[in-house]
Amino acid sequence: MNRIEPTMPVTAYKTYRILSPLSTHFRPATCAQAECDAHLNGWRSTIDESTVLGQQQAHYIRSQSGRRFVEERFESGLTRFEFEAGQECFAGGHQVRLDRPEHYLLADGDWRGNPTRRSRALRPQDWINDFGEHQQRLADQLERG
Missing domain, CATH: 3.30.160 (Double Stranded RNA Binding Domain)
Structure with missing residues (x-):
C-alpha cells in the first residue's frame, strides 16, 4: 500500500x-436474498474443455450442478454455458447485512x-x-x- x-x-x-464486522453484522444468504446479479439476470461461463480442469468443470455442470443451461460448443475447445436467471450461482458465499448499528x-x-x-x-x-x-x-x- x-x-x-x-x-x-x-x-x-x-x-x-x-x-x-462480518461476524456480527452479516449473515450467510442465498442468491435471491443477496439479490445476486447472476441470480437476477442469469450468467455465462466459458469453459476450456481442451484442459483436464475444463473437462472436469464441464462434467460437473452437465451432470451434477442441477442448474438449467444451454450450451454452445466451439471448434477451439471452448464451451459456453448460458444459465437462466432464478438459479443459485456458483460463487456462493453471499452475505446480507443484519439490522445492527x-x-x-x-x-x-x-x-x-x-x-x-x-x-x-x-x-x-x-x-x-x-x-x-x-x-x-x-x-x-x-x-x-
Missing part, C-alpha cells in the same frame, strides 16, 4: 473508524500505531461532532500557517 509519509509525529493524529470508534495515532493505546467507542452523534471539530481545528491551523 502506498501512503503519504506523515509530516508530524504519530501522537499528533487521530483515527476515526466506522466498523460493521455500526461501531463508531476513535483512537489516538494513525496507521503507524497508537502510542497511548487509547481507543474508545462513541455514539454516532458524538463521533460526528468530534470528527467535525477535529477537521475544523486542522483547517484553522492550516490557515494560520
Whole structure:
C-alpha cells in the first residue's frame, strides 16, 4: 500500500473508524436474498474443455450442478454455458447485512500505531461532532500557517 509519509509525529493524529464486522453484522444468504446479479439476470461461463480442469468443470455442470443451461460448443475447445436467471450461482458465499448499528470508534495515532493505546467507542452523534471539530481545528491551523 502506498501512503503519504506523515509530516508530524504519530501522537499528533487521530483515527476515526466506522466498523460493521462480518461476524456480527452479516449473515450467510442465498442468491435471491443477496439479490445476486447472476441470480437476477442469469450468467455465462466459458469453459476450456481442451484442459483436464475444463473437462472436469464441464462434467460437473452437465451432470451434477442441477442448474438449467444451454450450451454452445466451439471448434477451439471452448464451451459456453448460458444459465437462466432464478438459479443459485456458483460463487456462493453471499452475505446480507443484519439490522445492527455500526461501531463508531476513535483512537489516538494513525496507521503507524497508537502510542497511548487509547481507543474508545462513541455514539454516532458524538463521533460526528468530534470528527467535525477535529477537521475544523486542522483547517484553522492550516490557515494560520
